[in-house]
Amino acid sequence: MSNDWRSATGISPHQISQANEKEETEIATSLSNDTVIVVSNRQPYRHRYRQNEDGDPTITVDRPTGGLTAGLDPVMQRLNGTWIAWGDGEADRDTTDEDGQLSVPPEDPQYTLQRLWLTDSDVEGYYYGYSNRALWPLCHLAMGNTEFDSAQWRQYQAVNQKFADGVLEHATDDSVIWFQDYHLACAPKLVRSQSSSDPFILHFWHIPWPPVDAFRACPQHQELLEGLLGNDLIGFHVPQYCRNFMECVETLVEHAEVEHDSGRIRHEGRETMVKAFPMGVDADTIKQQSMNVPESMWQEFKNEFGLASDHRVVLGVDRLDYTKGIPERLKALEHLWAERPEWRGEFTYVQKGSESRSQIPAYQQLQERVSTITERINDRFGTDDWQPVIMIEEKLPRDTLCGLYRYSDAALVSPLRDGMNLVAQEYVASQVDDDGVLVLSELAGSHEQLGDAVISVNPYDTESHADAIEQAITMPETERRHRSRRLRRKVHNNNINVWLHDMFDTVDQLRGDGGT
Known part of the structure; x- marks a missing residue:
């Protein structure tokens, strides 16, 4: 594998930086006359207590490393707006003023972070309760895990009112208020x-x-x-989710007028536009980070886990969530090693699994199930010289993760259902050597964009899933490179700045039409 990234891209780090800055400037320019208020459950900066080298307590800050927070943070820095979020860091109160506000980033303040304080009962009912025991499983069609508890619903409504109150303190006629995700479904109408x-x-x-x-x-x-429907614009990742939403409104909301072709809904004298905006990742930055990871890091990783230098590695990177299809993936691997024993000792599966929402019984059960299957596979097939499945639960530095993406031979991204799945795109963006293969679930939103260049898989079909893994690790080099280059073009041409630009261009168009 070549460490000379120029042979794969022909683009310099300086050009990457310039391209990112240009896209961020274009977005910021389109909103320069507006007061932008972002509202999310998760905050872009979190403060924690740590001990320094002398053992004395000190405060450190966690910064955005991926996804929406990393992509939107530089745009917000140009807009001097306000970001409203739950202050969930243990040292958050000690770093804000009496109104719960602070300027971020810490080293060069450019916009306001408005933290909201939630009680333990708020968090239990709103976040661990209704958000993640009702809405999350419902939207992922995990109906066996849904709990529609009326007390949790009331807590969800109350916390949505807290977020709405926070917005109302900042909102003006010139404001563009952008709510994020399923935690805040009631807040738009309240505002x-x-x-x-x-x-x-x-x-x-x-x-x-x-x-x-x-x-x-x-x-x-x-x-x-x-x-x-209190929103002027609602965005989803793919058109199918838009169609589902509009059918729900048409069927379940009295007196709502739905125009499926135009994506417009009229209700109570207002109009809401529904549109698909497929989210991307910060592909250029991920590429640059991956290029900076030396092959020696990969050899150190292999040495740590007893892998030979020429040993193949298949990678999975997921939260330990029941929607991610991890048990189904492990069963496919078990089937492959059982039915085709020639593959035993030929490759190792590395699962980076981040513990998630462990206070919820369904997640506890999932984590126990993954542990049980992993132990069974390792006991059944492992030898003194080879461990079939390696589980990594600790948080990894960003450069280490990019190194795993870059140097692994294949990645398995096989959720049972997923809105988009940014891990698939991160893996593709890291393939600066053009030699990694992506196995991707047909049930992930990202499959709509990437599907013709990946190995598609139905995660419920164990035998075909195993066949897909075998296809990935036996794919000829020429085909690997061809697929990788096609995927990288797709991911770079639809990065997070393109997503942001398309969304706010639609905002400008709707406001130019006289609003809704």
Whole structure:
């Protein structure tokens, strides 16, 4: 594998930086006359207590490393706007003023982070409760894990009101208010109905939207839909989620007029536009980070886990969530090693699995199930010289993760259902040597963009899943490079700045039409 990234890209780090800055400037320019307010459950900067070398307590800051927070942070720095989020860091209160505000980034303050304080009962009912025991499984069609608890619903509504109150303190007629995700479905209507001004409100729903037959099972479906119809614009990752949402409104909301072709919904004298905006990653930065990881790092990793220098590695990177299809993936690997023993000792599967939402029983059960299957596979096939499955649970530095992406032979991204799945795109962006193969679930939103250059898999079909893994590790070099280059073009041409630009260009168009 070549460490000379120029042979693969022909683009210098300086050119990458210039391209990112140009895209961020274009987005910021389009919003320069507006007061931009981002509203999310997750905050872009979090403060924690740590001990220094002398053992004395000190405060450190966690910074955005990926996804929306990393992509939007530089844009917000150019806009001097406000980001409203739950202050969940243990040292967060000690770093804000009496109103819960601070300027970020810490070293060069450019915009305001407004932290909201939630009580333990707020967090239990709103976040671990209704958000992640009702909405998350419902939208991912994991109906066996749904819990529609009325007390948690009331807590969800109350916390949405807290977020709405935070927005109302900052909103003006010139405001563009951007809500994020399923944690805040009620907040747009609350802001709309309680504001003395007329801001533009948009919402991006980062997870799937389910079909109407599933969504109507939720006892609060009417309130959720009407809450979201307080927006002027609602974005989803793919057109199918838009269609599902509009069918839900058409079926379940009285007196709503739905125009499927134009994506417009009229309700209570207002109009809401529904549109697909496939989210990307910061592909140029990921590429640069991957290029900077030396092959020696990969050899150190292999040495740590007892892998020979020429040993093949298949990679998985997921939160330990029941939507990610990790048990199904492990069963496919087990089937491959059982039915085709010639592959035993020929490759190792490395699963980077981040513990997630462990307070929720369904997640505890998933983590126990993954551990049980892993132990069974290693006991069944492992030898003194070879461990079939390696689990890594600790948090990895960004450069280490990029190194795993870059130097692994293949990646398995096989969720049972996923709004988009940015791990698939991160893996592709890291393939600066053009020799990695992506096995991707047909049920991930990213499959719509990447599907013709990946190895597609149905995660529920164990035998074909095993066949796909074998195809990935036996693929000829010429085909690997051809597929990788096609995928990288797709990911770079649809990066996170393109996503942001398309969304705010739509905001400008809607406001230019006289608003809604």
